[in-house]
Amino acid sequence: MADHLDFVLDQWARERPDLDVSAMGVIGRLSRLSRLVGTELEKAFSAHGLDRGAFDMLATLRRSGPPFALTPAGLMRASMVTSGAITQRLDRLEARGWVTRTPSDSDGRGVVVALTDEGLALINAALPDHVANEERILASLSTEQRAQLAETLRQLLVALGDSPA
Amino acid sequence: MADHLDFVLDQWARERPDLDVSAMGVIGRLSRLSRLVGTELEKAFSAHGLDRGAFDMLATLRRSGPPFALTPAGLMRASMVTSGAITQRLDRLEARGWVTRTPSDSDGRGVVVALTDEGLALINAALPDHVANEERILASLSTEQRAQLAETLRQLLVALGDSPA
């Protein structure tokens, strides 16, 4: 079965046969898939009253382990969004009672963002649904394909400068 | 070499050993990579005074072949953005003199968007740089890995409802 990029590559082959546009077959699909997957992920989030940004913040705090606390700078590095977006996300999460902001002990400039009991309960409840949703999204791939895909994506990420922490 | 998702999966293994979060290894990497690749693509666009949305419109018109004309609805389907975004993109492209909007002959409600000579020259010039940039982004993969990646992504896209045209 053909996808949209099959159509696009066909058009380019006809219009610009001088150009090798095969890279588009990878990058174009990457872009479209990321969009479609994003839409699918929202379904599980909204079932818990969350959106992507909120889930991202709560999950990052959750997986950091007890006491479920990080600085805004740490959340920024993990989420790949700008500092302004982090401030706004935290404003909303704080208003909902899911996180607290307290001055850092060790750094007078710093702030520590921590999950409240309500925030912890929420992310603990949303997490299994999110993981099940991701499994559903990947259901068309074999175990081997999934492993191979993860490894190829990692190779690309490392080459583009992605790093742990 | 480790990437960010190696770190994330490690944290989840420690915090929620009851959950199989391996799907995150695929979907998380997909999301981060799409973001990083997007940033890299902008470099080639901005060298020609374009942004992602503008390049997207011009390239879609270009590959449709002579007379390089499509309806806003056609551009919307190809680009996966909302109708409001299309209207705004076309407003900007029209103001720059790169596309024209003329009433459709066959449908009184319709509009035909067409590349101007300037728009055609611009996209023809930008295209080889864009393709070279995509090749650079994928340089860390072998030919076989690229082909396999494209095929796996296509499989996922088709399963999620992506289709030609």
Next chain:
DNA sequence: TATTGTTATACTCTATAACTATA
């Protein structure tokens, strides 16, 4: 001087809906 977090600006996009002109 540099860093932390917040605030501000202008812009692009989202989702949703209303609106017109036409089919």
Next chain:
DNA sequence: TATAGTTATAGAGTATAACAATA
């Protein structure tokens, strides 16, 4: 009634820069 395109609203993100407090 439905469709094509535009317009409008509120909200979340971008990039960039400025800012106060602290290191």
